[in-house]
Amino acid sequence: MTDHKQMKRRGVLLGGAAIAGALWTAPAAASAAADPDVLFRDGRFAEADRGYAHRLRADPYDPHALAQRGYIALLHNRFADVQRFLGPIAGSDPLARRRLAESYVRQDRYDQAVPLMDGPLSRVYSNLGPHPWQVLGARRTRVPFLGLDPLPHVPVSLNGGPPRTMLIDTYATLTLSTPEAERLGLQVLATAEGVLGNHPVTISFGILGSLRLGDIELRNLPVQWVDTDLPTLPDGTPPTGVLGTTVLYHLLSTLDYTGGALLLRRKDEPAPYTTNPLPLWLAGDHFPCTLGTLGGYGPRIVTLDSGGIAHGLDTTAEIAERAGIKVDYAHPQQVNGVDVYPIRPDRMALGRVGARNIPGNAVAAVWPGLPGPGQSAMFGFDAMANFTHEYLKRFKVTFDYAAMRVSVS
Structure with a gap:
């Protein structure tokens, strides 16, 4: 692992998460297995959802059951259910309110997300305007990997400029190096404090005008940058940044390691x-x-x-x-x-x-x-x-x- 990886794993909205080893719960006794909280913690989401639905039949206003059904729906991108379950409790449950906001963010409905949010990203999202994450250009494209290690990296055009090299990392958001953000003249709309290698760092947030991958262009994107070193490329040079899941999410994305390319399709294209x-x-x-x-x-x-x-x-x-x-x-x-x-x-x-x-x-x-x-x-x-x-x-x-x-x- 690198310091960069540790930075990315420090908070859900700041580009971070965990080492994946949360302990798997041992098989529960039959009486406990019926507890939807146990089922949920074990990742048995469909069974847990049925358990919470049973509770809501007895008490339609059970706030915990509503919150959990809403969260299960969010994990599955079932947005109507997220809003149906979390909407009634969002005013009194801060976590439910954040998850409801996330459901709108995933739909690029930032105007509805921002009133439910606080913190630095709300200031970024409120400046995105009516057309965030626009997808333009071809229906599909193939972007050859420039190399596979230390991570897959591809050529990317930022704000119409010449190709720059970015890493691909599904545990990241869209992240630039600080020199690249400064070269592009990106405005700092918000900052937050984070931790990198046990040292405090400042994360800056702004808006990127455009990002072009092969024959597909994305416009009006939230982006972050941190003044730290990214893993160097095989030739010893630093990459421009990292393409993370917030980018891949907006397309039907294939990491074709065996074919040496990033394959991108519009979301309504047939899935391969x-x-x-x-x-x-x-x-x-x-x-x-x-x-x-x-x-x-x-x-x-x-x-x-x-x-x-x-x-x-x-x-x-x-x-x-x-x-x-x-x-x-x-x-x-x-x-x-x-x-x-x-x-x-x-x-x-x-x-x-x-x-x-x-x-x-x-x-x-x-x-x-x-x-x-x-x-x-x-x-x-x-x-x-x-x-x-x-x-x-x-x-x-x-x-x-x-x-x-x-x-x-």
Whole structure:
């Protein structure tokens, strides 16, 4: 992991998240299994939703059941249900209000999101005008990777300028380097404090006029930048920034690692599904989740973070041991003052697509400032693991945020 990765994992709206190893709850007793809160924490969303619906039949105004049904709907991008369940309680429940705002953000309805928000992003969103995230140009395009490591990187034109090189990372938002933001003359509309490598940093927010990828152009985009180093490219130069899920979300996006390209289609284009489609959930504003297995353990919820440099798996030592993965306690590595231990699972898979002997990291204890074993504060549900670059680079991965499916082949 790099300091850049740690910066990105420090807060949902500031471009951050967790190491993926929140402890998977052991199978519950039959009486507890009927508790929708237990089912939800275990990632059994459909069953949990039925449980909360049962509670609402007994009490249509149960605020907890309404909040949870609304959150489950948000994870699935079922926006009408989000508004139906969260609207009545948004005035008294700050978390429900934030999730309701997020449902409008995902629909690019910022005029309805801003009145529900506070903080720096509300000031950015209020300046986006009536046409944010405009998609112009071709119906589909292919953008060749300039390279695959340290992460896939592609040529991008910003505000009509010459090609610049940006990394692709599904656990990020649209992020520029500070020199690039200054070169473009971007106005700082808001700032927020964050943490990078245990050091405080200031994150700046503004609006990017346009971003062109191949034959498709996106206009009027919220963007952030931080005065820190990004992972260098193979030639030793720094990239201009990072293309994250907030960009990929607005198109039908395929990371074709095997074909060496980013494939982009309009959202209403036919999805290029294979025989291995999987459910896709979106937590926060940019954290994709699906179902995965470690050896014979699972399927359980995993996050898909394509930006984990030089490894393919993050989990906890306890989960690794449950899955029969040997944890190399004799060779700890330090990441921001925390011990992580090398692991290499015999097999890890998304659906029927597996890989063997992928290098990974296991953390033994709670990661400072991040969800860890037994904690689900970030998402409210537990994730078994994080599948990242060294695993994903073997496949073609399509993110369909209209149908909420991810396809891996």
